[in-house]
Amino acid sequence: MINEAGSWLIVGLPLASFVIIGVVIRPFFNRYANWAGYLTVASIAGSLGLSIWAFASVADAGGNVVMNGNVPREWLSFPGLVLPFGILMDSLTVVMLLTVSGVSLLVQIYGLGYMKGDPGYSRYFAFMSLFTASMLGLVVSRGVVQIYVFWELVGLSSYLLIGFWYTRPAAAAAAKKAFLMTRFGDFAFLLAILYLFTLGTDETNLLDVPTLYLNVGLLGGAAATWIALGIFAGAVGKSAQFPLHTWLPDAMEGPTPVSALVHSATMVAAGVFLVGRFFPLFESTSSVMTTVALVGGFTAVFAASMALVATDIKRVFAFSTVSQLGYMFLALGTGAYVAAFFHLFVHAWFKTLLFMSAGSVHHASGTFDLRYMGGLRKVLPWTYAATIMGGLSLAGIFPFSGFWSKDEILVGALDADSTVGVIVLVLGLTAVAMTGFYMFRVIFMTYHGKFRGGIDKENEDLRAAGQEIDEAHAHGHVHLAESPWQMVLPISILAMAALVAGFLTNPVESYGIVDKHSFGEFVTENEEVFVDHGAAIEAGAEPEFNFPLAFASTALALSGIALAFAMYQAKVISPSRMAVRFRPVYKLLVNKYYMDELYETIIVRKLFYERFARFTASFDKSWVDGVNVQIGSWSQRLGSVLGFAQDGQLQTYGAVASAGLVIALAVFIFWV
């Protein structure tokens, strides 16, 4: 049974790696930067080992290992204001722990090869360690403020990693954008925390998650709604849901392994985890559940539509991530808690795989632009095979893992038996077809056909168009060969995961050691979140496999794939002619619905910065400061006027004194 110290060590190991690299290796032994990579890999491997131990312990303990006698520790303590912290080790935590440490470990191994020779090698691994530690800290947190602390540290790590190549203005801007947009959501989350705190008392401190679980019923309708909404707003920011999604596509500016981690198990998964962590609170307020489902369903289609036309391979995957996260929220909103986390779990593996493959493709062709790739399956056989497996999984084709998880989500929406359920089911199915299309569009454009010249051709075209070549492109070069083993090994492992992970949900029949609904059973064992297992099943934790629905979604995915085949492989339909024919739609999609312009140019720059802030600043200068200066100059003038009285002439003083005396006498005589 894992104890509290061991649980802290899960977070502590990568954190120690961050500190050691940052304080010792980077400043003093940067010649041995290799050690930074090994240290990171070793520490995260240690976290993974401890996470497995934690998993086994939780399975033994029936869903929740009680730490420290179920009493939280105190981080800050004032009379009437106690901020608790501690370890919450339940089934949700351990699922997240395994996902995070597992994916992160593979990403770090991949990074050993991918980042080789980068001058910021040790800095990269320091930040990666911090990133992993923050995410692990988030999922083991027991206090609500503690969750917020790690939540923000996850945001910080993303900021540092997205802006890793800080000399590139685009990277620096993308990093800032990611931090600021997520902070908008965090602001709402913070207000929710404040509100939550004031509803509690010293005895029932609602900032302690288990205490909150016990007292959810006491919160009352409106309060629960506002709090859940605030928390959800935080999740929307971190998980890049509409309308706070615009930072994620730009986040591609970071190194590719960073994208692999940001898009799978860390940053964006944090939002889904957050809603899961406060799930009892969400369940108590149906209006917020509806909001969650609709936002998720809408985002699933909305983001997928932008992926249809993007030409940057990483951007396609970024929109895909946003879309897939939409599925998770859709599931949470319809009450399909298990399906949401199962999708998070399997999506983490195959999305990491896809990003790694994009990195591998970049390694060979020097570019991320699909228009300059093609025919790479011959030079990248391993990567190609793995991408196919990841792609089929993403598209939701039997028997790959995405098929099972997506199916559970759709069944959940159907079983919700409500108008909202139907709406999001339709949205979900629409996105299925789009997913099949954009994924195989990428595969055909990258790996099939003839090689279209890679970075060399791209630079040539840029020069011909009279554009400057930014440093990002200058770094790349065509190098048509399979990537080093540090990169291929993780990709292969992930491909295996994409193939088999789906069976863990096993909705059809018990098979061998895998029980029917084994994942669902494990996750809903937790009595803190689900009063009893029967109730959880009642709430849709173990949906029956729905053959017609599975058939329909597969058919839709296949039709999307077929369309991609027709357009990009068989060339029966010309993409460019389609673009001309549906020009307004095409332009809208390519320009991402103009939301960047709306936010950055119109709202932030024009309305806020150039109107409001400018007005306030000039008010400060001319009025507030102006009045002060005026008072100063009036006193000066008053002084110089009164100064005439002090002219040093005895006659004047005498005259004034006599006049004063006369007045005083007059007052004395006539009034008193």
Next chain:
Amino acid sequence: MFSGWLTAAVFLPAATALVLVFMPRRDSWIRWTAIGATVVELGLTIGIFVAYEVDRGGVQLVDFLDWIPIDGFEANYFLGVDGLSAPMILLTGILGAAAAFASWRVTHRVREYFIWLLILQTAVTGVFASLDLLLFFVFWEIELIPMFMLISGWGTGQPRYSAMKFVLFTLTGSAFMLVGILALFVSQDIGTFAMISLPEEGIVGIPEKMALASGLIAPAGLIFALFFVAFAVKLPIWPLHNWLPDAHTDAPTAVSVMLAGVLLKMGGYGMIRISTGFFLDSPGFQIKDIAWLLAAGAAISVAYGAVVTLRQTDLKRLIAYSSISHMGFVMLGIAAISATGDRGPSGGLNGAALQMFTHGTITGLLFLLVGMTYERAHTRHIPDLGGLATRMPLIATAFLVAGLASLGLPGLSGFPAEITVFLGTWDTWPWATGIAAFGIVLAAAYILWMVQRSFFGPMLPRFADVKDASAVDLIPVVGLIVPIVAIGIWPSLITDSFRVGIAAMLG
């Protein structure tokens, strides 16, 4: 009673200044003597902070002598620390040493410079150590003279204008305070200057007497206002803040560090110790009656300060305006004084006190680093900067740490202070707290914009020869990062002390 610790801490810098007067004209001797003295002083203040026994509470390390022993007008030389002032004295020690180190490159009239800097430190330490109102006022006023000299003599831009503006604003404030002190004193039944009770000397402090005061000659509300204006100018609060951007921008680096780091905190300290402590439950007027005004003023200061900060293009001016915004949190915490629930005002006040300490270290560090950047790049105009991280990674890293702390990133010390203020105040003033909490979004915007424009991006050819921080430069930087990180991770290091002091005050 005379333990001597505080007397030593208050007068060590001034005594060193006196030594400097007679030292031979060798700049390096003068410089290192002064820096050495501030290091010893730092040791003393750490000693005081550690020696203060939190479990015992109350006033400790008292130095008590008769000063003006006239019957009915007994002003005493009364120094002592309680839980509230012990961390503030420590803060002064830390920033005093940082400011001295930050001045090691000063070459213009070195002797005079360090003399004034040391006198400044004596004055500020005196303010926090004094528990006699008249003595407090004397130190409060002394601080103006070195500030005026340092800004006008070693400043940049329009130093004379800024120095004069600073002095006029503060002096106006303290004129009100002097009237307040006299009005308080002549009120019947008060008849003491002791700011706190000292049973060992048979002294009953003003707070206790105020609670029983029956026949105040001047209305208590007026006396409160007289004090409050002085503190509001110093903190500063909108719309009394306009001296601050000018003074900060034109002051030499070390003076900006002291000004932002500890001088502003004199205002917050006065608000807690005097405005809150004296008028807690005096029958004529209670601070909670105007808590709504404090909350509103705080919300305006935070939001207005942050919005104006966004428009600044000078590094120093930007940080100066951000200080206005951040000091609003201090007043917001104090506004929790009218809390009625079972939680009480303790959270807000503790948060305010913690915010003073953390803002001191964070903004002190920011000004220090801006000074270093200016020294190297020869400009503070943000659009002219860029790509500096490539040439000076150490300064850039430290700047990022300080900036992140300033925008309230968890793990660094700004966060526990802000969250405590927000949690402590939300119940009582939800709207003001909500507006102020939005300040963290705006803070992220201006800090990250500043960092991005100054340090990130391609290296500019005109900064090709810029050198990173030297070992000596790094001493104060590391010295300030240590408390920022330590308190960020484990705030109880400092809050245990504040908790005791504020609990004693709230009774």
